[in-house]
Amino acid sequence: MNVETFEEWRNEARRLLARNVAPDAVSFGSVSEQPLLDMLAGGEHDTDAPIETASHSVPKEFLQLAETVAYHRDPQRWNLMYRTLWRLTHGERHLLNITTDDDVYQLYRMQKSVSRDVHKMKAFVRFRKVASEDDVERFVAWHRSDHRILRLAAPFFSRRFKAMHWTILTPNESVTWDHSELTYGPGVPANDAPDGDALEELWKTYYASIFNPARIKVETMRREMPTRYWPTMPETKLIPELLAAAPQRVEEMIERHEGFAETAVKYIPSEFNLASLRVAAAGCRACDLCERATQTVFGIGPADAKVVIVGEQPGDEEDLAGQPFVGPAGRLLGQAFVEAGMDRSSVYVTNAVKHFSFVDRGKRRLHKKPSAKEIFACRPWLEAELLALRPEVVVCLGATAAQVLLGRDFRLTDQRGREHVSDWCPRTIATWHPAAILRTVDPARKQEMFTQLVGDLQQSIA
Numbered sequence: 471m472n473v474e475t476f477e478e479w480r481n482e483a484r485r486l487l488a489r490n491v492a493p494d495a496v497s498f499g500s501v502s503e504q505p506l507l508d509m510l511a512g513g514e515h516d517t518d519a520p521i522e523t524a525s526h527s528v529p530k531e532f533l534q535l536a537e538t539v540a541y542h543r544d545p546q547r548w549n550l551m552y553r554t555l556w557r558l559t560h561g562e563r564h565l566l567n568i569t570t571d572d573d574v575y576q577l578y579r580m581q582k583s584v585s586r587d588v589h590k591m592k593a594f595v596r597f598r599k600v601a602s603e604d605d606v607e608r609f610v611a612w613h614r615s616d617h618r619i620l621r622l623a624a625p626f627f628s629r630r631f632k633a634m635h636w637t638i639l640t641p642n643e644s645v646t647w648d649h650s651e652l653t654y655g656p657g658v659p660a661n662d663a664p665d666g667d668a669l670e671e672l673w674k675t676y677y678a679s680i681f682n683p684a685r686i687k688v689e690t691m692r693r694e695m696p697t698r699y700w701p702t703m704p705e706t707k708l709i710p711e712l713l714a715a716a717p718q719r720v721e722e723m724i725e726r727h728e729g730f731a732e733t734a735v736k737y738i739p740s741e742f743n744l745a746s747l748r749v750a751a752a753g754c755r756a757c758d759l760c761e762r763a764t765q766t767v768f769g770i771g772p773a774d775a776k777v778v779i780v781g782e783q784p785g786d787e788e789d790l791a792g793q794p795f796v797g798p799a800g801r802l803l804g805q806a807f808v809e810a811g812m813d814r815s816s817v818y819v820t821n822a823v824k825h826f827s828f829v830d831r832g833k834r835r836l837h838k839k840p841s842a843k844e845i846f847a848c849r850p851w852l853e854a855e856l857l858a859l860r861p862e863v864v865v866c867l868g869a870t871a872a873q874v875l876l877g878r879d880f881r882l883t884d885q886r887g888r889e890h891v892s893d894w895c896p897r898t899i900a901t902w903h904p905a906a907i908l909r910t911v912d913p914a915r916k917q918e919m920f921t922q923l924v925g926d927l928q929q930s931i932a
């Protein structure tokens with residue numbers, strides 16, 4: 471029985487269950503693991519619809535699990551999913567609670583592997599501007615994932631780089647975003663990750679075979695343009711107008727500038743753990759800060775830390791010692807850990823930027839806030855650390871760290887102490903940076919901020 475997507479499997483499974491076909495009487499497979507060009511453009515699925523059979527309904531938890539597992543590369547996944555569905559609807563309704571069961575164990579293992587692969591893709595896809603024959607700026611990235619996750623991850627990129635024209639090429643499948651719609655195309659096989667000119671060549675071949683630049687999204691324009699402008703303008707003129715009218719224009723310009731600047735991603739080993747990341751980060755030259763700083767100050771703490779603390783960047787003392795938070799701000803943080811009842815040695819402490827940024831004042835080196843470009847260049851190190859650590863909670867100290875993980879709109883004064891889901895951790899909290907507390911002159915306010923820092927740290931371990 472041929473199925474290519476979760477929806478197709480779900481429909482077949484529903485039909486088979488209704489006919490009472492046992493798992494050993496059926497075998498699922500994919501004729502081709504190469505989905506067709508226009509199949510399922512957009513990739514949104516309705517997992518809320520329960521599979522109903524004559525006499526059973528299926529737990530929602532199973533549907534969510536199966537939907538993720540459907541992206542796993544193992545050809546046996548469809549059979550495993552059907553066998554589990556059968557068991558759930560034939561007397562083992564609570565099967566998913568038995569995590570030692572072989573089938574359940576396999577499903578959760580596969581779900582974890584797919585989720586990890588999606589995180590990796592979100593962290594490591596970097597776009598490069600390519601020459602194009604029309605007036606539109608186009609960007610392309612290459613990525614090799616372990617599983618067939620492009621459709622799962624693509625909506626994230628369309629949100630993050632929504633003002634761009636971009637294509638992500640992978641060996642199995644490709645996707646193009648044109649401001650309004652995701653369009654999937656065939657994969658582009660390559661032996662090694664193509665860089666520079668090789669990527670450009672690959673893109674040209676792909677573009678020539680797939681993309682139709684004359685296609686203009688009239689409906690999207692109608693939706694987004696004030697209608698009073700609409701009737702008088704030729705479609706082609708509307709494209710720049712549409713961009714100019716977008717409410718987040720300025721945001722996107724910044725994102726666009728940063729999104730394609732030099733980053734540390736090329737210094738990150740393809741397989742890594744905290745130890746190999748630390749070694750690789752010591753040689754990072756992704757931005758100019760490395761020229762004047764003494765050394766890279768990488769994160770420190772146990773690899774199984776449940777709590778990760780993210781600061782802004784090392785200061786003077788950290789730069790010399792090669793360890794985060796050992797100077798005045800670090801001492802105040804230590805005091806806050808004690809008051810919050812936290813064991814500092816169980817926490818992983820790091821920074822959004824790994825080199826000291828400073829201006830000279832006579833013999834002193836004064837902290838200088840890192841630029842957006844430097845923060846962006848360094849971001850892959852933090853993302854890789856979080857990928858390796860998979861913490862339960864991340865506490866961002868100050869707005870810089872918070873904006874890296876929670877988005878540029880994050881405002882510490884409004885949102886301090888609240889829990890957010892970030893791409894890196896289900897519980898992400900932002901609180902005062904200890905240096906901001908040290909700088910506060912008014913004693914009452916200073917005390918209040920310190921109490922809030924302690925409270926937020928307590929919340930992180932609650």
Ligand code: URA
Pocket residue numbers: 781782783784785788793794795796797799800821905
């Ligand atoms: N401030 C930070 O944000 N990080 C450090 O490591 C030290 C001071």
